[in-house]
Amino acid sequence: MRMLRTSPVRILGERDRAEVMALLDADPVGNVFVSSRLRTAGLDPGRLGAELWGYVERGRITALCYAGANLVPVNAGPDAIRHFAEHARWQGRRCSSIVGPIPAVEDLWARLTPYWGPARAIRARQPVLExxxxxxxxxxxxxxxxxxxxxxxxxxxxxxxxxxxxxxxxxxxxxxxxxxxxxxxxxxxxxxxxxxxxxxxxxxxxxxxxxxxxxxxxxxxxxxxxxxxxxxxxxxxxxxxxxxxxxxxxxxxxxxxxxxxxxxxxxxxxxxxxxxxxxxxx
Missing domain, CATH: 3.40.630.30 (Gcn5-related N-acetyltransferase (GNAT))
Structure with missing residues (x-):
């Protein structure tokens, strides 16, 4: 009998707020866009106008992906990126850009290129200043x-x-x-x-x-x-x-x-x- 696989990615909501904000606050400069959006509109997709995906390991949310006009991975290693890419591919492209840390975006885009490519433009390195x-x-x-x-x-x-x-x-x-x-x-x-x-x-x-x-x-x-x-x-x-x-x-x-x-x-x-x-x- 074939076993059903449960995805470690789920859409987050207000009940996850404390865990999500702790993750975002670990890098307030790098995560300012996503953090600002959630503080303003909350985590409910209807109010947010986007979805916040969580990657769950051993019952803990260890990575995020903001999926709105921008697709933005947060604290996402290779395993999280692989699952976020699968979810994005299944959902279809709804964003006008992918933005985030270079390793995460490179990996995510490599996995999505066969389905979403080609891109109109790629900005391979954009220094973050403070x-x-x-x-x-x-x-x-x-x-x-x-x-x-x-x-x-x-x-x-x-x-x-x-x-x-x-x-x-x-x-x-x-x-x-x-x-x-x-x-x-x-x-x-x-x-x-x-x-x-x-x-x-x-x-x-x-x-x-x-x-x-x-x-x-x-x-x-x-x-x-x-x-x-x-x-x-x-x-x-x-x-x-x-x-x-x-x-x-x-x-x-x-x-x-x-x-x-x-x-x-x-x-x-x-x-x-x-x-x-x-x-x-x-």
Whole structure:
């Protein structure tokens, strides 16, 4: 008689919160995105708009995989990745990217490539940077929080940044309604920063993920006509100063390894490299 195999992967819920958060808090910088989402929306898939998969060994959850618009493995070794890949393959691709620690994403993508490939782009190494003290350069005094009435100015800059970085516009599916709503949420919660002059965004950045320990900067952008003038240096220093004072005691971000100019800017501001991730984009 054939034995039925029980998968060690299960969809987690609120009853697992304490165990999940302890696992995420073991690496607050590396897990800031997933931790922020769960702290905001909870673990119930209906509210979260995603599933959180747990890999269970001897009754304990030892690895996670956030399965939403992004597929994000957490603390996942080879055995967990193998089972997460099987689950993802069975479910079918629902994500627009796979993001996480390089060994885990390399293994996961190798297992999924025959079924999900080819990828539109692969960012094989993206250094993770962190700063927890005052910036090393003078902040730009004209960088401030964006006001709600300035959404019409900010959104086009956000779309331009996203398209430049990812390679496709964020508003192609629904005319931009969801993306605009996300930008508006960041503005209303005081997490969108910019230097705006005469109705034009000179510099901008947002704080996307937030936990009590860490916040993550995203969307750093300088208007193409104004690059090379130091706006990103003073702008990032201003964002770091405000974020450390009012949002979280540590500020992190990740950057493409080939973006030498951005990496040099972040180093001058005072960021240090603390890890690296890999991204597979669809």
């Amino acid at each position: 700063i927890s003290g005052p910036p090393l350069v003078e902040p730009d005094p004209l960088v401030r929080r964006v006001r709600v009435e300035e959404l019409g100015v900010l959104v086009p800059a956000c779309v331009a940044m996203f398209t430049e970085e990812v390679g496709v516009p964020p508003d192609s599916g629904d005319g931009g309604a969801l993306y605009r709503a996300r930008v508006e949420e960041l503005v209303r919660t005081g997490r969108a920063f910019a230097r705006i002059e005469e109705g034009r965004v000179v510099f901008k950045a947002e704080v996307g993920a937030v936990t009590p320990q860490v916040c993550q900067v995203q969307g750093v952008w300088v208007h193409p006509e104004l690059r090379g003038r130091g706006h990103s240096l003073g702008g990032m220093a201003a964002v770091v100063r405000m974020a450390l004072a009012e949002i979280a005691p540590r500020v992190t971000l990740y950057v493409n390894d080939y973006n030498a100019a951005a990496r040099a800017t972040y180093a001058r501001v005072g960021f240090r490299e603390v890890g690296a991730v890999m991204s597979v984009l669809f």
